Amino acid sequence: MSTFPRKISDSTVRRSSLYLRVLEALELEGSDTVSSRVLAERVGATAAQVRKDLSLFGTFGTRGLGYEVTALRERLAEILGLSHEWPVALVGAGRIGSALFEYPNFRERGFQIVAILDSDPRKVGQSWDGIEIHSTRELERTIERLGVEIALLAVPASVAQGVADHLVESGVRGILNFAPTRLRVPPGVAVNEVDLALELETLSFVLEGGGRDGNPAPEDVAAGPEGESR
Amino acid sequence: MSTFPRKISDSTVRRSSLYLRVLEALELEGSDTVSSRVLAERVGATAAQVRKDLSLFGTFGTRGLGYEVTALRERLAEILGLSHEWPVALVGAGRIGSALFEYPNFRERGFQIVAILDSDPRKVGQSWDGIEIHSTRELERTIERLGVEIALLAVPASVAQGVADHLVESGVRGILNFAPTRLRVPPGVAVNEVDLALELETLSFVLEGGGRDGNPAPEDVAAGPEGESR
DNA sequence: GTACCTTTGTGAAGGTTTTCACAAGCGAAG
DNA sequence: CTTCGCTTGTGAAAACCTTCACAAAGGTAC
Structure with a gap:
């Protein structure tokens, strides 16, 4: 249906699916609003990344407050084509x-x-x-x-x-x-x-030493790194 | 085991797995050597991409001739950690x-x-x-x-x-x-x-119209585009 | 040995994605 | 109504990945 100004990258779409899942969970937990920081923590991304992704689809947030959980969930589901069977x-x-x-x-x-x-x-x-x-x-x-x-x-x-x-x-x-x-x-x-x-083969590459000494930087706990990505 | 000068990207590793499969097939078909162009055609990439990927692991080719199929297969399997069970x-x-x-x-x-x-x-x-x-x-x-x-x-x-x-x-x-x-x-x-x-959700996004009118440029036949990628 | 054809390896250019950093905006409190 | 704290939205910078284009080099024919 709707078409977006810029081409949306595959990575943005994949992350958006994850945002949607987190939003559904937050709704069950009773949250009304959520910040990009919390959303990011839950999916293992950065807050800036979340805001950038969402901004590609439109303007959903309220400065100082964050995103309204239910509204964003509905809008994201619609965008991803998940508001119908x-x-x-x-x-x-x-x-x-x-x-x-x-x-x-x-x-x-x-x-x-x-x-x-x-x-x-x-x-x-x-x-x-x-x-x-x-x-x-x-x-x-x-x-x-x-x-x-x-x-x-x-x-x-x-x-x-x-x-x-x-x-x-x-x-x-x-x-x-x-x-x-x-x-x-x-x-x-x-x-x-x-x-x-192929998925197993990328694992065996890392284990065999290809990915240097195993894995990105330890960094902080919260916005922690994944071992691998897409 | 071995460690490489530059960090090897995930995309390079994934493509390398595909190169390995093609090399195995070529060996059965009886080819002795293969050019980056042919390798590229078979996995749906560009010749330059193939050469760049392989060059990250070392120097395997012979100018004017291409890559020796068996030698490259063995070396790639080793690099990917697939030379043992x-x-x-x-x-x-x-x-x-x-x-x-x-x-x-x-x-x-x-x-x-x-x-x-x-x-x-x-x-x-x-x-x-x-x-x-x-x-x-x-x-x-x-x-x-x-x-x-x-x-x-x-x-x-x-x-x-x-x-x-x-x-x-x-x-x-x-x-x-x-x-x-x-x-x-x-x-x-x-x-x-x-x-x-999540894989299905990225499909439904494209079908719903998110990916503009469907798919990249038609382009030529040979180095053809995939509908989606990673 | 030389000329010619072919194909690699790779700097440089071009493109895309992620991160940074900050102005702008909203709500709450007084 | 003003101030303060918080969070978004977004240009700009940085990082990353892909494509381009060409010098370098092996093989072959003569």
Whole structure:
């Protein structure tokens, strides 16, 4: 919907998701307002960073007071596209697919798996929690019927690109890819890669001594450093 | 082991993992040498980027010819800490833990799960594929006995920090965290967060219109853009 | 040995993200 | 109504990362 003056960087978006979670927690804790300093502490960033990030989206704070928790939460949720539910398709009903299906945080955050697709004839026809597994041959029809725009891609690397192409043709505009392959997609389609082996490899690099003697400066306790980041 | 002149950035390490995979593939395909241009095409980067990355680790190429595939593969594997096996502990034998345990890419890339820990008494004593699930009360002893330095943390967010502290005390220096919480760890310990809901949220931001009209410039075909990055 | 083609390695330039530092603004108290 | 303390919003500076462009150098052909 809304478009912003400057291009918003990926890091800003990721941090904003974290701000949103903290705001939800603060609301439950009964806070009315929150300062950039407190918000920063809770997500492990700096206060200046928080203010800069939020300022890219607009002007939300009150000088001398901070940010109104509920108002900022609502506005951030809207900006991040989380003020409504997203129907999501799960493609690939193997080990990873099944773990994703059961992952409680997706539904909690508004992402609801409404379709499951797999090419294995032995799986097609089964139901998980009331949702029938369809054949990938019915992919296009299923995606279109349910108005799915986001897909979880949990198929073997060898077929990932083909399935992705098929998804895009059917109208999917966002793919969360668990196969260890870089997907090629046309402009207008967003892909996030989740590459677990790669994550472990960056750890092994640090442990092997690549990151010098381990980790940034000790610094103070509060705004402490993370071991790694993105 | 080895330490490098300049601090190596996270992005460089991540790309280097990808270079390594491409080199392995090229070796199977029978290539003797590879140019930065070809390497770049295969991972979706630029040739200059590849050369810059590799130059941070040392001088490997031959002008006019490119890089010797096998030699570079070996050297990169060594640098990334992948020239030997890593014993890994899996903490949390729930849905995610079980998917991680079955994930074939870990073992393929030298990460071998040698211990499983869970606090649920109904799970303790079970065996997965010959590996017995131990109680988290035996965490320290198990970790130490097996010389584990890397742990997969797949426990609920509410207990993640406590378990992480315990892991660090027991000698773990690298944690791949699947709980949606930022972990606080002492200097010298590396943490990578895998936050699946957050990945979906960055997608929903783009779909909602945050990323302007979708995606970077179309540009040429070869060194094509990714929909998203890190 | 020389000429030519190819590709590396790398300073310098360009771009992006983070941090700094401070003026401006709001609320509360007197 | 004025003062004081606190916190935002934001230009400017610093740090960081990527791309450019070219000299240097290996290989090959003759």
